Every structure is written in structure tokens, then in C-alpha cells.
Amino acid sequence: MKISFVEPHLKIYGGIRRIIELANRLTERGHDVTIFHSDGSPCQWMKCIAKIKSYGEVLKEEHDVIIYNDPNPIDYKLVKKAKAKLKVFYVLELYQKSLLKGINPKIYLPWNKRMLILKKCLCSPYLKLSNATWEKKWLKENMNIDSILLLGGVNTKIFHPVKVKKNPNEIRILCSGDPRQRKGTKTILEAVEIAKKEEPRIVLDTYYGKGIPQEKMAEKYCSADIFVEGSWHAGWNNPVAEAMACKVPVICTDIGGVKDFAFHEKTALLVPPRDPEAMAAAILRLIKDEKLRETLRENAYQHIRQFDWDRSAKRLEEILNYELSIKKGSISKIYVAIRNPRKALDKVKTMLREALQRRGRFDKYERLGAYHWDFYKNDPVYRAHVDYIVENWKKRPSGTLLDVRCGDGLISCLLAEKGFEVKGIDIEKEGVRLAQRKCSSVVFEVKDVFEINEQFDYLLASEVIEHLPNPNEFLQKIKGLFRKEALITTPKRNYYKELDPYHFREYSIFEFESLLEKYFKNFQVEASEYHLYAWVKKNGNG
Structure with missing residues (x-):
């Protein structure tokens, strides 16, 4: 593909880093990649292997894909005029969100020109990519704009742990020091002064504008005991991710x-924006609590490593290939629609009906039959998941067990074979019918969990909460349905994969734990490459 990025400049900013990281990797993957910017000068602070040209060259070339992200009038007009099969607006930041919703006359004020252009970009017919999960959600909920999630990453060749000799007589706090008001440096300065009254060993350090080479940035981060970031808003916060790495x-x-x-x-x-007292309290808390510092350090390092530029570039390549293939077939589809509008309308109605059905109910059993039984035979990932559940339940004393949303009954049947007295319930009639045909040793009923009032020794809710619009009600209900122990499983979120159309939400391990903490005090979460498993003990439940 001939992929072109349009940028206002190649100065040292987080958004520019993102584009160069993607452009480099797309070039390595064999694509013809060019970054067009104001004067076409080479990037001075970061290696760029993609071609670099000036604004003046954009309209002289034809592009398979042209991508821009900065809502300035020059980039907006260039992309609008450019000859490209696919035009993409990559949403990196939403800034003053209140000006974007509905009809707000203030957006037309001269000093809000950038926000007006941003709204035009968001309302354009171009493909939209979101920089972070919150942006994708906000755009859909507040502007009814669909976008595809394309998260960034961290370059671990630049940002990684290194050993740095530290002064034992000081506690070094690092922040970027970015002077732009929205970056919250003023709040950090005030917070440090408050904290120093109790802990005079605190020393504040910054790196913004000091010309530190990229290969020395890891050393700069690792010289700090604590990294502090005070932004009022951001699309994807690079400094926080880099410090974690x-x-x-x-x-x-x-x-x-x-x-x-x-x-x-x-x-x-986490502290509220523009709250120096809360930030000072957090600084003092971390200084005093060595165990908490180590927990945050290790957890964050393990979590942030999954955000990888290679995965991001591969995901972008997949998105662009798919969208171009759609456009390639659009001419023939338009021709068919013109020749036979009734057929085209019926097709659209069918597609809409199917989409609504999938959001409102689980139709896989009607379409695929008892597919879990087939997956268990043929899919090693699913087989490992089921074996984990069955083998771990086998270690518990036998007793009564409620399998919530049992589906076609595979796991219920395997647990019954291990000596458990299993009752399987599901709201999908076809799933229960298939389960009854497959396994006679389990009592299967078409029933919602909210209709269950009896207690069981054990409870299993495997791959349930991701299908629920309100998992809180579900967790509150199942608290009272088991006497000894429950197992709640869910797919582990893959940040570089589209959400399963049957899922309302997928969870990282920390999001999963935060959800469970609202209802249970005594639980432990284990993780495989693809799944999360929460073992909940009854003793100590809230």
C-alpha cells in the first residue's frame, strides 16, 4: 500500500512520536510510506525510515491511504483535496469536549477555530480511528460517531528499566515539566512544595526542553523514585506509559x-486534576509505603508491556486492508443498488435486523448448534480453558454446583462426571435443548439467574459477564447463591483486536479485579494468555 501521513511538523511531541513509530513499522512491513509535513525537513530527534516530503508534494501524488490527526486548517484542506482511495482521521485528542456535543454556538468564536475544525473532521465521511478506549466510547455515546480503536504502544528499546546510581539523601520526583497549562505542571509544583514541608528530602526534576537524546530517556526516568503527571486531559498519556515501562x-x-x-x-x-493537595498526599503516601511502590512498579511494568508498536502497526495494516477491500467492492454494489433498489433495501434491512438480534440475544446456538462440544475437540485454546476449569474443580470436595449460563452443557457435563451434583441454567432455550440432548446426568433448565433463590455449595459463571450490559446486578445476585466457593471466568482483553460482537465489554486483569472488589473480599484472580479466572471464597465476602 502507498500510505501517507499528513502532519503539521516533526517536532518532539507525543502525537508525532506515534506517527513515526507507526510509519517506521509499516515501512518495515513493505509498504510505501511517506510523512508529509510543513517544510519536509528530516526528523531531528527520532529515527524515521519512512520517506519525508513537504506539504507541497501531497496534491502531486495519488495515495492508497492518507491519514491525518491534527485539526489545523492546512492539514484539513490538504486531505480534503488529496486523491486517495481511503481517507482516515486518527483522533488523538478531543480537547474541549463540551464544544463538540450537539449545537454549541461558542464553537464558532474565533479562538475556538481549532475545535470547529476538529468537529468537521469528526463529522467527515472519512474512516475514524480512536487513540484510546475512552475516546471511542465518548465519540459513540456523545456524538454517535463510530470509530475503530487503534491503541499505541511503548518502544521498549528506548523505554526500559536501567540501573541508575541514586543519592540516598534525596527523594527524586520526576515530571515532564511541559509548560502548557493543560499539562498540569503548575499543580505538580504546588504539590511538591506542600509535600516538602513534611519530607524535605524531596527534589523535583524535569526533562522537557532539555534536549535529552532518546537513548538517554530511560536513564532519566529511572533516576526518579516517583514519576508524577498532572494533565487536565489527554488522548493517550505517553509520559505515564513510558515511566511504567x-x-x-x-x-x-x-x-x-x-x-x-x-x-x-x-x-x-490516581488523583483528581488540578488538586495539589491530593497530589501531595499521594506523593507522601508512596514515599512512606515501600511495599505499595513495589506493587505499582511491578504491576504497571507487566501491564504496559502488552502495548506494543509492532502490534499496533499490524492492527493498522489489517484495518486499512479491510477498508480498502470494502471500497474496492463498493462500485459494483452501487451499480447493483441502482439497477435493483428493492433488493438493495431488503439486504440493508436484513443486515440491520441481524445486528440488532446479536446485540439483544445470543443466537449462536441456532446458527452453530452445540458448538462448545466441537470447540473442545478441535480448538486447543478452548480445550485448555475448559480443562483448567474442570481440573481445578476436581480438587474441591464434591457437592452441589450451579452452572450459570451453562449454554450447550459441555462444562456442566464434565463436572458431573467428576462427581458434582450439577444444575445448569440458561436463558437461551436452544442452548438448554442441546444440553439436554448431550447430557442426561445434569438437570438443565431454561431459567434466569435472577429467578434462582436456593443455595448451592459451588457456583460457576464461565464466560458470562462479558455478555452483560450490567454485570454489577449479576455479581450482586450470585453473592447469595453459593455456600463455599465460586469461579467466575472471562476472556482476557486483547487491546489490538476488535470487541467480539456478542460482548458488551472485555476486561484486563486489573479492570476485572476492580469490578469484583465491589462485591467480594476474599478472591484470587489467575490469568492465562487468553482468560481470567477469579476464585471467590464465601468466607469474608462483603
């Missing part, structure tokens, strides 16, 4: 830009 404990503001990797008291301490 360097194994530095993090305090950051609780904003959308960190939601994919900063989880309070698990991978970071």
Missing part, C-alpha cells in the same frame, strides 16, 4: 488518557 512508580491524574493502563492502587495512584 521504565519500572518507575507513577502518580497521575484520573483522566481518560490513562484509563487503558493506570488503575488506582494497582498500577498507579
Whole structure:
């Protein structure tokens, strides 16, 4: 593919880093990649193997794909005029979100010109990519705009743990020092002054504008005892991700830009934006609590490593190939629609009906039959998942067990073979009918969990909560249905894969733990490559 990026410049900013990382990897994958920017000068701070040209060359060439992200008038007009099979707006930041919703006259004020262009970009017919999960969700909920999630990554060749000799008589706090108001440096300065009254060993350090080479950035991060970030808003917060990759404990503001990797008291301490007192308290807490520092450091390092530029570039390549294939077939589809509009309308109605059905109910059993039994024979990933469940239940004393949303009965049947007295319930009639045909040793009923009032020794909810629009009601209900222990499983979120159309949400291990903590006190989560398993003990439940 001939893939072109349009950027205002190639200066040292997080958004530019993202484009260069993607452009480099797409070039390595064999694509013809060019970055067009204002004067066409080479990037001075980061290696770029993609071609670099000036704005003036954009309209002289034809492009398979042209991608832009900065809502400035020059980039917007260039992309609008460019000859490209596919045009893409990559949403990196939403800035003043209140100006984007509905009809807001303030967006037409001269000083809001950038926001007006951003809204035009968002409302354009171009393909939209979202930079972070919160952006994708916000755009859909507030502007009814669909976008495809394309998360970034961390370059671990640049950002990684290194040993740095530290002064034992000081506690070094690092922040970027970015002077732009929305970056919250003023709040950090105030917080440090408050904290120093109790802990005078604190020393504040920054790196913004100091010309530190990229190969020295890991050393800079690792020289700190704590990294602090104070942004008011962000699309994807690069400094926080980079600090985590360097194994530095993090305090950051609780904003959308960190939601994919900063989880309070698990991978970071989160504080409200523009609250120096809260930030000072978090700094002092981390200084005093060595165990918490180590927990945050290790958890964050393990979590952030899954955000990888190679995976991001591969995902972008998949998206672009798919969208181009759709466009390639669009001419013939338009021709058919013109020649036979009734047939085209019926096709659209069918597609809409199927989409609504999939969101409203689980129709896989009607379409695929008892597919779990086939998966268990033929899919090694699913077989490993089921074997984990069965083998671990086998270690428990036998007793009564409720299998919630039992589906076609595979796991219920295997547990019955291990000596458990199993009752399987599901709201899908076809699933229960298939289960009854497959296994006579289990009592299967078409019933919702909210209709169950009896207690069982054990409870299993395998691959259930991801299908629920409100998992909180479900977890609250099942608390009272078991006497000894429950197992709740869910797929482990893959950040570089589209959400399963039958799932309302998928969870990282820390999101899963945060959800369970609302209802259970005594549980342990184990993780495989593809699944999460929460063993919940009755004793100590809230």
C-alpha cells in the first residue's frame, strides 16, 4: 500500500512520536510510506525510515491511504483535496469536549477555530480511528460517531528499566515539566512544595526542553523514585506509559488518557486534576509505603508491556486492508443498488435486523448448534480453558454446583462426571435443548439467574459477564447463591483486536479485579494468555 501521513511538523511531541513509530513499522512491513509535513525537513530527534516530503508534494501524488490527526486548517484542506482511495482521521485528542456535543454556538468564536475544525473532521465521511478506549466510547455515546480503536504502544528499546546510581539523601520526583497549562505542571509544583514541608528530602526534576537524546530517556526516568503527571486531559498519556515501562512508580491524574493502563492502587495512584493537595498526599503516601511502590512498579511494568508498536502497526495494516477491500467492492454494489433498489433495501434491512438480534440475544446456538462440544475437540485454546476449569474443580470436595449460563452443557457435563451434583441454567432455550440432548446426568433448565433463590455449595459463571450490559446486578445476585466457593471466568482483553460482537465489554486483569472488589473480599484472580479466572471464597465476602 502507498500510505501517507499528513502532519503539521516533526517536532518532539507525543502525537508525532506515534506517527513515526507507526510509519517506521509499516515501512518495515513493505509498504510505501511517506510523512508529509510543513517544510519536509528530516526528523531531528527520532529515527524515521519512512520517506519525508513537504506539504507541497501531497496534491502531486495519488495515495492508497492518507491519514491525518491534527485539526489545523492546512492539514484539513490538504486531505480534503488529496486523491486517495481511503481517507482516515486518527483522533488523538478531543480537547474541549463540551464544544463538540450537539449545537454549541461558542464553537464558532474565533479562538475556538481549532475545535470547529476538529468537529468537521469528526463529522467527515472519512474512516475514524480512536487513540484510546475512552475516546471511542465518548465519540459513540456523545456524538454517535463510530470509530475503530487503534491503541499505541511503548518502544521498549528506548523505554526500559536501567540501573541508575541514586543519592540516598534525596527523594527524586520526576515530571515532564511541559509548560502548557493543560499539562498540569503548575499543580505538580504546588504539590511538591506542600509535600516538602513534611519530607524535605524531596527534589523535583524535569526533562522537557532539555534536549535529552532518546537513548538517554530511560536513564532519566529511572533516576526518579516517583514519576508524577498532572494533565487536565489527554488522548493517550505517553509520559505515564513510558515511566511504567521504565519500572518507575507513577502518580497521575484520573483522566481518560490513562484509563487503558493506570488503575488506582494497582498500577498507579490516581488523583483528581488540578488538586495539589491530593497530589501531595499521594506523593507522601508512596514515599512512606515501600511495599505499595513495589506493587505499582511491578504491576504497571507487566501491564504496559502488552502495548506494543509492532502490534499496533499490524492492527493498522489489517484495518486499512479491510477498508480498502470494502471500497474496492463498493462500485459494483452501487451499480447493483441502482439497477435493483428493492433488493438493495431488503439486504440493508436484513443486515440491520441481524445486528440488532446479536446485540439483544445470543443466537449462536441456532446458527452453530452445540458448538462448545466441537470447540473442545478441535480448538486447543478452548480445550485448555475448559480443562483448567474442570481440573481445578476436581480438587474441591464434591457437592452441589450451579452452572450459570451453562449454554450447550459441555462444562456442566464434565463436572458431573467428576462427581458434582450439577444444575445448569440458561436463558437461551436452544442452548438448554442441546444440553439436554448431550447430557442426561445434569438437570438443565431454561431459567434466569435472577429467578434462582436456593443455595448451592459451588457456583460457576464461565464466560458470562462479558455478555452483560450490567454485570454489577449479576455479581450482586450470585453473592447469595453459593455456600463455599465460586469461579467466575472471562476472556482476557486483547487491546489490538476488535470487541467480539456478542460482548458488551472485555476486561484486563486489573479492570476485572476492580469490578469484583465491589462485591467480594476474599478472591484470587489467575490469568492465562487468553482468560481470567477469579476464585471467590464465601468466607469474608462483603
